[in-house]
Amino acid sequence: MPEYFKLEEYDLFMLAAGVIALLAAIVPVIMQKKIISAPIVYMLVGIAAYFILLHYFFQPMQYMEIIKRITEFVVIVALTNAGLKIKEPFKWQTWKSSFRLLAITMPITIVAAAYLGWWIAGLAPATALLFGALIAPTDPVLAGELQTSQPSEADTSKIRLGLTSEAGLNDGLAFPFTYFAIMAAQYGTQYENWIGDWLLHHVLFKIGIALIIGLISGWGLFKIVFNIAHHDMLSKISRGILSLSLTLLPYALTEIAGGYGFIAVFVAACMFSRYEKFDEHMDSLHDFNEELESMVVALIFLATGIFIASHYYILLNPSIIIVALVMILIVRPVAGYASLAGMRLNRFQKFVLSFYGIRGIGSVYYLAYALTSATFEDAEKLFDITIATIFFSVLIHGLTAHMVQKRIEKYE
Template sequence: MGLLGTIWHRLPLSPAMLYLPIGFALGPSGAGLVTLDPYGNAALLTLLTEIALLISLFTVGLKLRVPLADRIWRLPLRLGVVGMLVTSALLALAGFYVFGLPPGIAVLLGAILSPTDPVLASDVQVHDAGDRDRLRFSLSGEGGMNDGTAYPVVMLGLFLLGVEEARDYGSRWAPLMAMWGILAGFGSGFLLSRGVVRLALHLRQHYHKALGMEEFLTLGLIAASYGVSHLVHGVGFIAVFAAGVAMRRIEHERSGTTSPTEMIGAVPAGDAPAVATHPQKAPAYMAETVLGFNQQLEHIAEFVMVLLLGIMLSAAGFSLDGVIAAALLFLVVRPVSVVLALLGEKTGRTQRVLMAWFGIRGIGSLYYLVFALQYDWAMDMKQRLVSMVLTAVAISILLHGISATPLMERYHRRRQALVDE
């Protein structure tokens, strides 16, 4: 990728489309160089996928440079909550009536495949901080939110399977617990990040301290917001997304309508400390430096996760049920969920069609799959679920990876033509 990166970006392909077959070729169905037991190593895989997901969520939050009071936030909020719930419900019904799964497995299938991915198809994300395109903003924000909002539904599925740790999600208080988890997660992550970033900027601007080490600031904010959220029984994924949003909000408040790049300007060699301590430039410099570092981590995380997915799929094998589930998800469930979620919202027909198509599945689904495998329930059902989910995610990586570039280029040409008119 280091040698072919420039060429790769010109092709109608995503990097994940390269990583997936390499992982498959390394696994048992290929050269057999790598064997991975997802059942015996579920705890380790959960940790690895959790870290990758946290990195991607923080990155997405940093890219959304729009005030929280702006109406455009209604789109990802509707997709990330209402759309996720509709998707989970419809897939659960399909799991029960089409595939004959027990209720708990059917609910778990719907919950695992409901989160969209904020990473795997970069062409449909916001291009840079401040990108207000309604399609890209909606899909990016949705991917940042629904990895967290899917958590209560996953726990409901585990409760139906008799998992003791999920018993609270079968009580009458479960809806209130879910609401609290979302609100507490966002609030704790947002407030913690805002406090830490303001402190760092104060130290830089008034005392010329806390300079450099944006890498530690990034990892520290991710870890602290995630941990504090869990202490107050919030959803950690939402907290980390909110932490990224909060850092970007501080930059936006200081920079105003000026883009971060314009605010920072050219940085002469060796003059970074002067920019990092400048009263106006410091917030933009911090946000952009952290974003740059986090995006590098995101590339590595994407590579590792999709490679693991390919290896696991090589061992589990393709599933006909997974192919059918993917067809139902992308051709029926996703379009219906988008239509219902956006009722009453003013969006163009083309934007809605593309939102309905680009419900990309990836790291979030992989995380919740291995998360569920940690618990004790029927092994034959585990094996069936693993094969179905991995097949559906692999199909998403291939189909959306091929279609993202040409469809988005056509979308941009059409929008530009309207502007020119």
């Protein structure tokens, strides 16, 4: 008798990939003007999939290396998108508000998160430092809902510009603090023994290398594409292949040279997109990156929904809930609002810039990176707190972003 039905892991994988691709294609379009954001829908689908189909205990700690690589890719794609959106990347006006968010809000958030993780959640000192580093940056993927418009569209919104430029850089700037936590886990809290090496190598050298390679690679790619190719040839250049080269080349070159690839990717995209006469081609690159990004976002938040469903008890843990909600509702908003004091912004602008420090895929990447680089005490508890914070951030920020979008033009 022939076998008409047979289950193989590969076929199930292909089926799951097809379903995820379908969701990534239709959910963002359907939810575009709805109160509920696409990541919320993906998490709900993941929760439903767990209870209806899966019924197994999902253990992501066993797959940290895979999680690191997937989240790494989606973050660099999102950073390229953020860089392409910024109209005048080398003017001080572009960075006035985001500079304060990066220089003041981010360090305050790191310290506050580390203290809360140690005091309330009981994390070991090095692990608490890691929580501060990974939860501080605004996510360039989820913050896309409130980011500035695509390259060819004029957008004078200080809110959108501030959130875009902040999200573009702070994912890379979280790396030195992540290394600080890694070195604390490896060498102990006798900071005087290694803090000099950290400052020289992981702060000054790596950031400097990233800025130099980002500027040179972005300039070089622009010259290759727009100066060598004739104007009538530009439309024939594959937007997908070009977009991938703009994302992968600066990242790979910088990582090989020992710098921070996240910073280089964003800087290269800013350098590449600074000429307005090629906006239509920048739009094409931006659109491809958004399609690529939406596919991986769907995968990650479906997995997040499955994890939440199989580990529902973390949402019943008072210490985890307190830390997550205090970070989202108090620490970032208060630190952000205080850092913007004295700027020519109205209260609404200050509120949105300070409140929408969205936590997401970047935090998962830093968590996976650190846990595959060193041994941390309370690693599973740290994972639970991180996922809970992202879960509440996606819900709170996702459910209110649409309302804020409608008011931005009215109050700016």
